Amino acid sequence: MEKSFKYQFQVRGYELDSFGHVNNAVYINYLEQARWEIVNKLGLLDLLKENKSFLVVVETNIKYVKELRMFDEAYIVSSMIGRGFFIDFKQDIFDNNNRKVAKAKVKCLFLDENRNPIDIPDVVIPYLNEYY
Amino acid sequence: MEKSFKYQFQVRGYELDSFGHVNNAVYINYLEQARWEIVNKLGLLDLLKENKSFLVVVETNIKYVKELRMFDEAYIVSSMIGRGFFIDFKQDIFDNNNRKVAKAKVKCLFLDENRNPIDIPDVVIPYLNEYY
Amino acid sequence: MEKSFKYQFQVRGYELDSFGHVNNAVYINYLEQARWEIVNKLGLLDLLKENKSFLVVVETNIKYVKELRMFDEAYIVSSMIGRGFFIDFKQDIFDNNNRKVAKAKVKCLFLDENRNPIDIPDVVIPYLNEYY
Amino acid sequence: MEKSFKYQFQVRGYELDSFGHVNNAVYINYLEQARWEIVNKLGLLDLLKENKSFLVVVETNIKYVKELRMFDEAYIVSSMIGRGFFIDFKQDIFDNNNRKVAKAKVKCLFLDENRNPIDIPDVVIPYLNEYY
Numbered sequence: 366m367e368k369s370f371k372y373q374f375q376v377r378g379y380e381l382d383s384f385g386h387v388n389n390a391v392y393i394n395y396l397e398q399a400r401w402e403i404v405n406k407l408g409l410l411d412l413l414k415e416n417k418s419f420l421v422v423v424e425t426n427i428k429y430v431k432e433l434r435m436f437d438e439a440y441i442v443s444s445m446i447g448r449g450f451f452i453d454f455k456q457d458i459f460d461n462n463n464r465k466v467a468k469a470k471v472k473c474l475f476l477d478e479n480r481n482p483i484d485i486p487d488v489v490i491p492y493l494n495e496y497y
Numbered sequence: 498m499e500k501s502f503k504y505q506f507q508v509r510g511y512e513l514d515s516f517g518h519v520n521n522a523v524y525i526n527y528l529e530q531a532r533w534e535i536v537n538k539l540g541l542l543d544l545l546k547e548n549k550s551f552l553v554v555v556e557t558n559i560k561y562v563k564e565l566r567m568f569d570e571a572y573i574v575s576s577m578i579g580r581g582f583f584i585d586f587k588q589d590i591f592d593n594n595n596r597k598v599a600k601a602k603v604k605c606l607f608l609d610e611n612r613n614p615i616d617i618p619d620v621v622i623p624y625l626n627e628y629y
Numbered sequence: 630m631e632k633s634f635k636y637q638f639q640v641r642g643y644e645l646d647s648f649g650h651v652n653n654a655v656y657i658n659y660l661e662q663a664r665w666e667i668v669n670k671l672g673l674l675d676l677l678k679e680n681k682s683f684l685v686v687v688e689t690n691i692k693y694v695k696e697l698r699m700f701d702e703a704y705i706v707s708s709m710i711g712r713g714f715f716i717d718f719k720q721d722i723f724d725n726n727n728r729k730v731a732k733a734k735v736k737c738l739f740l741d742e743n744r745n746p747i748d749i750p751d752v753v754i755p756y757l758n759e760y761y
Numbered sequence: 762m763e764k765s766f767k768y769q770f771q772v773r774g775y776e777l778d779s780f781g782h783v784n785n786a787v788y789i790n791y792l793e794q795a796r797w798e799i800v801n802k803l804g805l806l807d808l809l810k811e812n813k814s815f816l817v818v819v820e821t822n823i824k825y826v827k828e829l830r831m832f833d834e835a836y837i838v839s840s841m842i843g844r845g846f847f848i849d850f851k852q853d854i855f856d857n858n859n860r861k862v863a864k865a866k867v868k869c870l871f872l873d874e875n876r877n878p879i880d881i882p883d884v885v886i887p888y889l890n891e892y893y
Contacts, residue, residue, distance in 0.1 A: 378797035379649040379654060379790045383699070389554040389642055390529065393522035394775045401774035405832060407607045422521040432612075435647070436801060480564075508667035511784055512656045515777040515831070517691060522775060526643045533642035567779070568669060651816040654789035661786065686785040690822045696876075744828075 368494050370406065372399035373440040376433050387433040392467050393425065396456050399441040400471070407488055417478035425450070427469040431460065439466055445489070447496035450474055450482045452489070499624050502538065504531035505572040508565050519565040522600050525557065528588050532603070533588055539620055543597040549610035555583070563598045572615040577621070579628035582606055582614045584621070634670065636663035637704040640697050651697040654730050657689065660720050663705040664735070671752055681742035685724070687715070691733040694724050695724065703730055711760035714738055714746045727744070764890050766802065768795035769836040772829050784831040788863050791820065792852050795837040795869070803884055818846070823865040827856065835862055841844035841885070843892035846870055846878045848885070 374395060386435035404410055404420060413419065433439060438461040446453045452473045458466040476482045492494060506527060506555045514520035536542055536552060545551065561597060570593040578585045584605045590598040622628060638659060646652035668674055668684060677683065697703060702725040708716045716737045722730040739747045754760060770791060778784035800806055800816060809815065829835060834857040842849045848869045854862040871879045886892060 377790070377791050377794045379646060379652055380657045382643060383645040383647065383649045384551050384553070388529075389557065390522045390525035390643060393525050394773070394837065397520075397522065397775050398773045410831070419516050421516070422561055423556075424560045426556075428556045429554055435797065435806070481599065509658070509662045511661050511778060511786060513779040514775060515761050515779065516779045520775055526641070530641045538866045542699070567674070569667065579677065635840045648815050648817070652793075653821065654786045654793065657786035657789050661784075682782050685780070686825055688822075688824045689785065690820075693818055 366491055368492055369442055369444045369495050371402050371440055371442055372402045373438070374398070376435055376437045376439065377466070378435050381435060385393065385434065387437075389429060390468075392429065392433075392458065394428060395427075395439075395441060395458065396427075396454075396469055396471060397422075399443050399453060399456060400473070403443060403445075403492075409486060409488065412486060412488070413475075418483060419476045420452075421476055422471055423454060423474050424472040426471075427467055429467050431464060431466045433460070433466060437461075445493050447485050447490070447493040449497075450484065451487060452493070498623055500624055501537050501574055501576045502531070503572055503574055504534045505570070506530070508569045508571065510567050513567060516595065517566065517607055519569075521561060524559060524590065524601075527571075527590065528557075528559075528586075528601055528603060529554075531575050531579075531588060532586060532605070535575060536626075539624065541618060544584050544618060544620070545607075549550060550615060551608045552584075553608055554603055555606050557601065558603075559599055559601040561599050563592065563596060565592070565598060569593075577625050579622070579625040580618050581629075582616065584617060584625070586622065630757055632756055633706055633708045634652075634663070634667050635704055635706055636666045637702070638662070639696075640699055640701045640703065642699050645699060649698065651701075653693060656691060656693065656722065656733075659705060659719075659722065660689075660733055660735060661686075661721060663707050664737070667709075667756075671756065673750060673752065676750060676752070677739075682747060683740045684716075684737050685740055686735055687738050688736040689733065690735075691731055693719060693731050695728060695730045697730060701725075706746070709757050711749050711754070711757040714748065716749060716757070730760060739758075762887055764888055765836055765838055765840045766795070766799050767836055768798045769834070770794070772831055772833045772835065774831050777831060781830065783833075785825060788823060788825065788854065788865075789828075791835075791837060791851075791854065792821075792823075792865055792867060793818075795839050795852060796850060796869070799839060799841075799888075803888060805882060805884065807883060808884070814879060815872045816869050817846075817872055818867055819870050820868040821865065822867075824861055825863050827860060827862045829856070829862060833857075841889050843886070843889040845883050845893075846880065848881060848889070 454471040586603040718735040
């Protein structure tokens, strides 16, 4: 079973800031979208909607290595580790020459509609690289 | 000399995501604006423009503690530590009951127009809490 | 009764695009927030949440007159006209020298949770400049 | 010569607002990116950078017809009419069932680095549907 996920994208013009490169917050958007792709691929989107539950971010660590500019092609490789209630997403961004653009770890948590933590859904477990 | 900086803001409606709370990337926007306020207060804005230099983010660590919702009042307390070329911004976000909303450390670097690191400008030094 | 609403704001650094001025889509964000302020001032926020109803935009016309740059102070003057189910917001943006920055008309509509149009709430009627 | 341009995209999770659909300002982002694609395809990107000139929006009219939701596939068909200094972009957004999502007209203008209007670049002329 494939335990790493690839999300490809191209930099859009409005994502640049006044320095002419992709704004630091937009990298966070890219990482979020890469996680939504995983949520979707694992069939979690409907489950979460039915249960009125949420996958929220509790911590983000990101190192910015390289600038991205308009029309740059890039991709994110994501993998997951489970720790109790938490999923740690390891998410690295690369350009189309496979040079690292950013390196991130994003700790997430499933919450129910009352904002209480819930177990990692069963369907996710087989995709975790580690779980303890 | 005051070495900590306060930036106040109120959550805007379009900053919410489909979970009805402020999106995780928008916290990064808030932190950036708090740093722009410091850059402005220290008179760096014109200096940077003249020198065609930039204050870029090289690393962000943020812990999300509390949700923010529409019209919530909040503020950010920022302080700076200098380490060689780098400035570490310690930036904590609080709501108007002084409860912690997020806790962040953002490592920044001044770059010249050729993207080479430059020294922390002299005008910043007196505002650093530590410098080594 | 005051039938025009003023929303003040200051341009944030991350709202600039690669041209060094506020991006055209950010003006649309500003207009939205000015409408949220009205919704809030009229006590509609809780009503809409209870009814699971929405104020959605069906048409926007905006003329961009002047650039906005970092830390510019600006304000929006909004007023409303009712036309059946629709509210036309007339929204003009000015800088702090009272020069026009943008001129907009935004047609909105209240929808219920099934996305069917509903009447303009009674509490809004006295604030309409015209209604027919 | 093909005088209409197609830009395809998929809705990203962070583009939704608290109503669970794509925020009205994000449609403006999509339209901008569709225009950047044209600018790129016509080889204008380098020309504009060399000349320090800009393609700015002076007016946007958009009718919102249909909601977009997470992972919806959509595309924009754009065409151009030249009127003196101005280019009118006719830009319609469709979903993947070819139903209209939005209908827009965006009036743009090339400016030099002193913000003075300049002629429509020669390379654009053959792609205009009309020009007078």
